[in-house]
Amino acid sequence: xxxxxxxxxxxxxxxxxxxxxxxxxxxxxxxxxxxxxxxxxxxxxxxxxxxxxxxxxxxxxxxxxxxxxxxxxxxxxxxxxxxxxxxxxxxxxxxxxxxxxxxxxxxxxxxxxxxxxxxxxxxxxxxxxxxxxxxxxxxxxxxxxxxxxxxxxxxxxxxxxxxxxxxxxxxxxxxxxxxxx
Amino acid sequence: xxxxxxxxxxxxxxxxxxxxxxxxxxxxxxxxxxxxxxxxxxxxxxxxxxxxxxxxxxxxxxxxxxxxxxxxxxxxxxxxxxxxxxxxxxxxxxxxxxxxxxxxxxxxxxxxxxxxxxxxxxxxxxxxxxxxxxxxxxxxxxxxxxxxxxxxxxxxxxxxxxxxxxxxxxxxxxxxxxxxxxxxxxxxxxxxxxxxxxxxxxxxxxxxxxxxxxxxxxxxxxxxxxxxxxxxxxxxxxxxxxxxxxxxxxxxxxxxxxxxxxxxxxxxxxxxxxxxxxxxxxxxxxxxxxxxxxxxxxxxxxxxxxxxxxxxxxxxxxxxxxxxxxxxxxxxxxxxxxxxxxxxxxxxxxxxxxxxxxxxxxxxxxxxxxxxxxxxxxxxxxxxxxxxxxxxxxxxxxxxxxxxxxxxxxxxxxxxxxxxxxxxxxxxxxxxxxxxxxxxxxxxxxxxxxxxxxxxxxxxxxxxxxxxxxxxxxxxxxxxxxxxxxxxxxxxxxxxxxxxxxxxxxxxxxxxxxxxxxxxxxxxxxxxxxxxxxxxxxxxxxxxxxxxxxxxxxxxxxxxxxxxxxxxxxxxxxxxxxxxxxxxxxxxxxxxxxxxxxxxxxxxxxxxxxxxxxxxxxxxxxxxxxxxxxxxxxxxxxxxxxxxxxxxxxxxxxxxxxxxxxxxxxxxxxxxxxxxxxxxxxxxxxxxxxxxxxxxxxxxxxxxxxxxxxxxxxxxxxxxxxxxxxxxxxxxxxxxxxxxxxxxxxxxxxxxxxxxxxxxxxxxxxxxxxxxxxxxxxxxx
Numbered sequence: 018x019x020x021x022x023x024x025x026x027x028x029x030x031x032x033x034x035x036x037x038x039x040x041x042x043x044x045x046x047x048x049x050x051x052x053x054x055x056x057x058x059x060x061x062x063x064x065x066x067x068x069x070x071x072x073x074x075x076x077x078x079x080x081x082x083x084x085x086x087x088x089x090x091x092x093x094x095x096x097x098x099x100x101x102x103x104x105x106x107x108x109x110x111x112x113x114x115x116x117x118x119x120x121x122x123x124x125x126x127x128x129x130x131x132x133x134x135x136x137x138x139x140x141x142x143x144x145x146x147x148x149x150x151x152x153x154x155x156x157x158x159x160x161x162x163x164x165x166x167x168x169x170x171x172x173x174x175x176x177x178x179x180x181x182x183x184x185x186x187x188x189x190x191x192x193x194x195x196x197x198x
Numbered sequence: 199x200x201x202x203x204x205x206x207x208x209x210x211x212x213x214x215x216x217x218x219x220x221x222x223x224x225x226x227x228x229x230x231x232x233x234x235x236x237x238x239x240x241x242x243x244x245x246x247x248x249x250x251x252x253x254x255x256x257x258x259x260x261x262x263x264x265x266x267x268x269x270x271x272x273x274x275x276x277x278x279x280x281x282x283x284x285x286x287x288x289x290x291x292x293x294x295x296x297x298x299x300x301x302x303x304x305x306x307x308x309x310x311x312x313x314x315x316x317x318x319x320x321x322x323x324x325x326x327x328x329x330x331x332x333x334x335x336x337x338x339x340x341x342x343x344x345x346x347x348x349x350x351x352x353x354x355x356x357x358x359x360x361x362x363x364x365x366x367x368x369x370x371x372x373x374x375x376x377x378x379x380x381x382x383x384x385x386x387x388x389x390x391x392x393x394x395x396x397x398x399x400x401x402x403x404x405x406x407x408x409x410x411x412x413x414x415x416x417x418x419x420x421x422x423x424x425x426x427x428x429x430x431x432x433x434x435x436x437x438x439x440x441x442x443x444x445x446x447x448x449x450x451x452x453x454x455x456x457x458x459x460x461x462x463x464x465x466x467x468x469x470x471x472x473x474x475x476x477x478x479x480x481x482x483x484x485x486x487x488x489x490x491x492x493x494x495x496x497x498x499x500x501x502x503x504x505x506x507x508x509x510x511x512x513x514x515x516x517x518x519x520x521x522x523x524x525x526x527x528x529x530x531x532x533x534x535x536x537x538x539x540x541x542x543x544x545x546x547x548x549x550x551x552x553x554x555x556x557x558x559x560x561x562x563x564x565x566x567x568x569x570x571x572x573x574x575x576x577x578x579x580x581x582x583x584x585x586x587x588x589x590x591x592x593x594x595x596x597x598x599x600x601x602x603x604x605x606x607x608x609x610x611x612x613x614x615x616x617x618x619x620x621x622x623x624x625x626x627x628x629x630x631x632x633x634x635x636x637x638x639x640x641x642x643x644x645x646x647x648x649x650x651x652x653x654x655x656x657x658x659x660x661x662x663x664x665x666x667x668x669x670x671x672x673x674x675x676x677x678x679x680x681x682x683x684x685x686x687x688x689x690x691x692x693x694x695x696x697x698x699x700x701x702x703x704x705x706x707x708x709x710x711x712x713x714x715x716x717x718x719x720x721x722x723x724x725x726x727x728x729x730x731x732x733x734x735x736x737x738x739x740x741x742x743x744x745x746x747x748x749x750x751x752x753x754x755x756x757x758x759x760x761x762x763x764x765x766x767x768x769x770x771x772x773x774x775x776x777x778x779x780x781x782x783x784x785x786x787x788x789x790x791x792x793x794x795x796x797x798x799x800x801x802x803x804x805x806x807x808x809x810x811x812x813x814x815x816x817x818x819x820x821x822x823x824x825x826x827x828x829x830x831x832x833x834x835x836x837x838x839x840x841x842x843x844x845x846x847x848x849x850x851x852x853x854x855x856x857x858x859x860x861x862x863x864x865x866x867x868x869x870x871x872x873x874x875x876x877x878x879x880x881x882x883x884x885x886x887x888x889x890x891x892x893x894x895x896x897x898x899x900x901x902x903x904x905x906x907x908x909x910x911x912x913x914x915x916x917x918x919x920x921x922x923x924x925x926x927x928x929x930x931x932x933x934x935x936x937x938x939x940x941x942x943x944x945x946x947x948x949x950x951x952x953x954x955x956x957x958x959x960x961x962x963x964x965x966x967x968x969x970x971x972x973x974x975x976x977x978x979x
Contacts, residue, residue: 039495047494052443053436057569057619058653062906065569094436112435119434123426123876126278127620128433129570135434158915165914166906168569169278169620170883172914174876 022086026051027095028102037083041075042066044082045092053093053132057166064165067133068092074140076162093132096139105192114185115139115178122178126169134165138179146187153179215410218336221376228264230377232333233257234311234404257311259329259381260289262337264373266357268293268300273313273403274322275305276429277591278620279936280873281319283427287869288323291420292330292413293337294354295368302428305593305615313388313594314403317626320835320932321405323869331410332381340371382407388594388628390602390708396627396693397708401595415867415928422926424872429617441589441616444575446646451494452639453501454632454651454699455487456659459899461513461742468507475500481639485744486703488639490647514898515739516748522665523560526688531733534686535713539729547682547727551673555772559764560961562665563894565909566753570619571656576636577646578604584611584640588633589618595628595695600637603700603707622754622884627695629708630661630751634697638705657904659698661751662894664690664737668764672725678776680787682727683768687761689714691734694749701745712736717757718765721833722787732761748896754884755941758834763962766830766945770811771958779808780829780949792864793831793838796925800840800862801829803923811953823848828949830942835934837865841882841942844918845950849973852966855916856886856947862923865935871924874935878922881939887912889944891963 019034024041026049033048045051045068054077057065061076068077069091091099096113112120115138125131134157141148141156148156153176158164167175218230261269270289276282286300303309305316314322334354341359342349344366352361357368383404391399415421432438457463467482470489478491478500489504491497517525548554575587584606590596593613601608613633624630632649640647651659666689673681691712700707714734722728739747753759773783781801785794806827816824824847832839840862846855861878868874891910895903903909948959957972 036495036499043493043495043498046443047445051436052440055440055442055570056573056650058571058906060653060905062653063569092436093434097435116434120426120431123430123872125427125430125433126280126876126880127569128278128430128438128617129440129568129619131433132436154915154917158913163906166569166911168567168622168884168911170880170887170912171876172883172917173879173920175914 020083022082024082024085024090025088026090027092028098035082037081039082040078041068041080041082041085041090042077045077051092051094055129055132057130061162063130064133064137064163065130067136067165069136069140072140072143074136093135096135103191104189107189113139114182115142118178118182118185122174122181124171124174124178126171130165130167134167134175137165138182141179142183142186147183148179150176215335216332216379216381218340219378221378224374224376226374228373228375230262230333230336230372230379231258232260232329232379232381234259234383235380257309259311259326260333262333262368262372264369266299266367266369268295269303270300270326271303271310272322272326273305273310273594274319275316275591275593275615276617277316279877280427280870281316282429283425283873284319284323284869285326286428287420287425288327289330291418292327293334295357297420297425299357306613307593307597308612312404313400315401315626316591317623317937318402319936320934321402323932325404325406327412328406328408328410329381331412333379335410336379337368337371341366344371388592388598389608390598392709395711395713396695397710398595398598398627398695401592401627403594421867421869424870427873438617441587441618442570442573442650444587444616444648446575446577449575449646449648450490450492450643451497452488452490452635452647452649453497454635454649454655455489455501455505455508456655457485457744458510459513460746460748460901461515461739461744461899462510463743465509465511468504470500470503480504481642483638483642484702484704486635486638486699488635490639490643494650511743513742515742516896516898517738518897519562519893519895522562523667526665526667529688529735531688531735534731535734536716537729537731538716540727541729544682544684544727544729548671548673548684551675551681553674553775554671555674555768555775556669556671557768557771557958557960558667558669559767560665560667561760561763563662563748564753564888564892565657565662565894566622566624566660567909567911568619568621568656571651571653572631572660573618573648573650574631574633574636575646575648576633576640578637578640578644580644582606582610584637586611586613586633586637587616588613588631589616590625590628590631590633591621592626592628596625596633599629599697599708600633603634603697603705604637604641605706623752623756624661626752627693629695629697635699638699638703654904657909658901661694661749663753664692664748664750666760668761670764670768672768672772674772674776678778680725680772683725684729685731685764687714687732687764689734689760690737690748690750692750692752692756694737694751696749698746698749715757716761718761719758719833721790721793721831723789724787755834755938758832759941762832762941763945766832767948767960770828770945770949770952774811774952777810779810781806782808784831790833790838792927792930793833796838796840796862796864796923797831799925800842800860800923803862803921804842804858804860806842811949812956813953816954822850824954826950826952826954828946828951828953830945830949832938832942834938836931837863837933837935837938839863839938839942841946843943843946843950845947845954847951847954847969852969852973854890854947854951854964854969856918858919858921859886859943860921860923861939861942862925863935863939864925864927865933866927866930867932868924868926868935869932874924875922877936878939879920881936882920882943883912883917885940885943886918886947888940889947889962889964891965893963893965
């Protein structure tokens, strides 16, 4: 049966009615029309549905909506605000450095997996603003529950974009207090 | 799929250019609209029938508006390779405008003029180049009238026509007018046709005729620059509307309940407890079973319950993937689908030779494996009109198939295109997505239906690129020159684009012929005799009770990916037999100057040291790891490709790591160096994935590799350092620049495996278990 749940998504509280076991992916996409995270495999094996919950990457296709109440959910739609709210001196319309790097490096081909790829980059750079090549590869390959897969094969562009975003993030000091950059 | 090359010189046609028709003056607005006529140019004037000034033809090629904006329409779609950037570049070049004033509409069957293959970029580019060239001439004519200056004295810069110190913009030329330009075309729209090879005709779409004066390649300003791909900012910020994002009023979500085996038929459909699932409905049509619900999660939850209680007949008509090669070997092949070359001379040269190299190469079934399982929305209305939202790569082909399956006139069907996960040729012939399921369910329920396949649905029930075997042999003379080469390729068909939902529902569908084709483009003109033949057979399990079977379809670099692997692997083995460096061996067998130049450039970039294989000192350090290098080349669609792989083999685990891959391409005139580089880098990832990992497994009834944990693809950590070489030419037209990068990897990696180990690997993928088995000492008899 449907319960009322309050979810904080991209800085705003939303009241929704959903069966508590409903995966966050379906709630975000169909109830809140937040379509950045996408259905790839439904079993946490590809990463297309990745989002941040309290700053940590989770696979929204297997995460019950009820488990995320009282936590801060961030999708790619919320990355600009996440960035500008923690960096007072940047233009309030600026994209997150990870998004800007994804544009500058022309990363997406079909682009279906890239929302999840950017989420991993944001999490990685929040914990390690200057990752080595090996650390970037490790974050996308060996971190549970599965590697982030790209069938178009954009891995080289992703690596370049993470390195570019790393430079931007390292150059601009943080002013806010949120859990991730 | 055939390449249509633009003329590299701009020799103008002797035919008259199409003339503008003015359909009256307007109080406001104004545009020049370029559409088409299906007959020769000389008759076009008669077609300029007046219409009301406001009614724009929906499917014009180009609309040039009085605000300076230009709308360009093409039936092709963006398949992830940057075409949505290339088409505006090509139009901008001919019209002398900036690409950013151009908006591109792609794919939609009611809003684009020409249809055609999305993968057929070359023919799409040729169409738009000619349309733009005709438009440019018409605009010069208008400007000449307005400025009273002869056309020959006019130049255009950034949409401003200039002559004799006076100027007028394109926008001013069309202001307060409605001007029509009709360009000549040939071709036909896609229709289901049992006589054609894959059951559907007209997939090429329309071709623009004539030979208008075009800008000389060496004067290009826009083509050849790295224009960004237009859709990327929206994809990165979450603004793109994907196929999976379509929500219609009154829409139901569906999940499919597929049979337990590929050939099973329905005994009884499962049921639901209405107290628990009051809003959910089970829909059955013959062997098509679905669950529909107002919310997606209800559909997902209910589908698990229904699937568990649905009963299917047993079926075990597949040979198993372990026995695939044996099955292909034992099949009673009849005459070849296609043969090329002189069999008698080739056979006699082979028989006369003292030194011969022969081998059989093989590969299992592989999958297109999109990252997102397929999805579609369909709305079949009471008046018989149908709208389908799809990410097919041939929308007019899909439209014809949907109309055929629903027994509806094709004119009543509209297919709209939206982005979705890359699919690498799976929908080049139209269908093979969830569109058929959605349209059938919507026709039954008379409501908009969204069908989302699961990953397992997609892996188990979509078409695959079939497994194959090839016997190939060549003879060497005393100077180690190849005197003759003979090949025989055997595979199940690769052209079964039937809509799987329609097969299961017993509704009208395509009928294809189980033929294969010679895909090799021959790079070795200095081999005097050759004979190639290819054999096709029906899908495995094609005689099953439900009629589905292991459907085969083309996949990226189709046919040539497979046949070139065998050809290049044999050349590598022959180079070993000759005791020659494999690049030097290639150079001895071709006089293609483009290929020769690219071989040298790629070898230099890879720091290639000339020597024969195997590697005399494969252990670079004290450990057990073995180092090897190998190469491969290919010519395809007016392009040359070279790949050089460096690998490390760990004998105890069987793991191969590709440490460096150098890829060289000469696709004639490079349209966009950066987008080409992206395609080359990513194509190498896909090619290494195929060489090392990819294999569809199946038991006697069904595909068993239905998760990413069982159908493995390359991960980021497994990607090598990749080096790129590009050669652009002004005198060779355009060549295929995005597709083929994957196909040069497997033979280069297999050669590197031999270089490291001294063992010829004649099967891909080179999985750890296969490698360990190859390295095991052979029993001495």
